[in-house]
Amino acid sequence: MEKQVSINTKNLLDLQFGADKAFRKTNLPAGYDPADFERQIRQAGIDPAGRFIASVCIGIRPDFDKKCDKKDFREFTRKILSIYNDIRNYFFEQNCGFETFCNEEVICMACFFEKMDSEAFAETIIQPLLQELEKRYELLFFAGIGTAVDEPERFEETIDSAYRAYQSYFFNPTQMIVLNKEARERRYAAIDEYFQALESAFRSVLIHDPEAAEKLTSVLDVLYDFHYGNRQAMIMHTMEYTGCIAMRLKQYRLLELDFFEMQNKLQARVCHTATYQELREIIYKHFERLLPLVYMSDRPKAKLVIEQVKEYTREHYMDNITVEYMAEFAHFSTDYFSHLFKNETGTTYKVFLTQIRMKHAVELLRNTEYRVAEISDKVGYNNPRAFCDAFKQVYSISPMEYRRIHRKK
Numbered sequence: 092m093e094k095q096v097s098i099n100t101k102n103l104l105d106l107q108f109g110a111d112k113a114f115r116k117t118n119l120p121a122g123y124d125p126a127d128f129e130r131q132i133r134q135a136g137i138d139p140a141g142r143f144i145a146s147v148c149i150g151i152r153p154d155f156d157k158k159c160d161k162k163d164f165r166e167f168t169r170k171i172l173s174i175y176n177d178i179r180n181y182f183f184e185q186n187c188g189f190e191t192f193c194n195e196e197v198i199c200m201a202c203f204f205e206k207m208d209s210e211a212f213a214e215t216i217i218q219p220l221l222q223e224l225e226k227r228y229e230l231l232f233f234a235g236i237g238t239a240v241d242e243p244e245r246f247e248e249t250i251d252s253a254y255r256a257y258q259s260y261f262f263n264p265t266q267m268i269v270l271n272k273e274a275r276e277r278r279y280a281a282i283d284e285y286f287q288a289l290e291s292a293f294r295s296v297l298i299h300d301p302e303a304a305e306k307l308t309s310v311l312d313v314l315y316d317f318h319y320g321n322r323q324a325m326i327m328h329t330m331e332y333t334g335c336i337a338m339r340l341k342q343y344r345l346l347e348l349d350f351f352e353m354q355n356k357l358q359a360r361v362c363h364t365a366t367y368q369e370l371r372e373i374i375y376k377h378f379e380r381l382l383p384l385v386y387m388s389d390r391p392k393a394k395l396v397i398e399q400v401k402e403y404t405r406e407h408y409m410d411n412i413t414v415e416y417m418a419e420f421a422h423f424s425t426d427y428f429s430h431l432f433k434n435e436t437g438t439t440y441k442v443f444l445t446q447i448r449m450k451h452a453v454e455l456l457r458n459t460e461y462r463v464a465e466i467s468d469k470v471g472y473n474n475p476r477a478f479c480d481a482f483k484q485v486y487s488i489s490p491m492e493y494r495r496i497h498r499k500k
Contacts, residue, residue: 154365
């Protein structure tokens with residue numbers, strides 16, 4: 092048994108060939124064999140009766156790991172292996188756990204705790220280990236603790252949740268995170284909330300809102316709720332979001348910078364963030380540097396806002412978008428919005444909206460079998476009579492007459 096927890100000499104020799112050979116597993120386990128798990132329990136001499144299983148992922152604290160001296164790769168990896176060896180020995184000596192996988196980032200232990208310790212095992216068993224490691228290696232450590240399960244058959248659930256808890260340090264930088272029921276059932280923000288926040292933030296740029304940089308950054312708070320516990324998804328969506336803002340600025344001819352160069356530089360910083368707060372600060376500074384360049388554009392602010400109103404209307408014509416609603420959307424009073432829209436387009440907003448709705452109504456009359464009442468609803472009219480009146484005013488005939496004439500052709 093002693094040999095199972097001692098440092099593998101071959102691993103140390105393999106350091107000269109690369110890190111992938113220095114660790115038993117480089118990724119999360121895929122399709123663990125229940126029979127193999129049972130065998131590992133027996134090998135470790137653990138009696139699971141009266142115990143629950145809670146996997147624990149332990150590694151150097153992510154934000155501190157960036158500060159570690161890794162110039163001597165071989166020496167740093169030797170230290171990691173020594174740390175992992177101490178962790179294995181700790182659980183071996185307590186006769187309560189064994190390793191399930193490890194990589195350059197983390198070691199995961201399957202731990203068996205007495206049910207009477209279910210409320211305090213993290214403080215009484217895991218925390219003392221972290222404190223001892225920090226004292227011995229002069230590093231800061233972090234533990235992600237997975238869902239507690241009673242049956243060995245559910246071991247994959249606790250292993251996976253322990254790794255997700257470890258990844259949650261990005262969102263909640265504390266010494267330990269226990270993936271409890273509340274965390275697992277966290278209410279994710281709806282995707283439409285993200286798009287609403289994006290639209291509102293982009294409008295703040297068009298109207299030169301002095302708080303635009305903060306409003307653009309606050310969109311990340313919606314992504315935070317949406318991706319809580321998944322650092323990689325948070326980073327990827329952040330890059331997608333900043334790219335979307337940059338592309339729209341270029342479409343409005345407000346940004347002259349090279350899009351790919353700008354995004355590549357931002358990505359290099361974003362991908363190395365260890366906490367959400369760090370990510371937020373990077374994105375805020377990015378927009379803080381970007382906006383003065385945007386505001387140097389000689390395109391009139393009013394024209395930009397009206398262009399976005401037109402774009403929004405084309406995408407949401409089926410909704411109840413009144414003049415009052417769009418004035419609020421543009422952050423203008425109703426009277427000023429109406430004046431501005433007519434001045435920029437030569438027509439009123441109501442006429443512009445009706446033209447778009449009628450265009451789609453004609454397509455539905457020609458190409459579908461929907462009843463007039465159904466078409467009315469699909470193009471934004473709650474009252475079929477109001478739809479028919481509007482249609483007749485534009486085309487001088489009723490929707491049914493238009494359909495009959497078209498079919499005769």
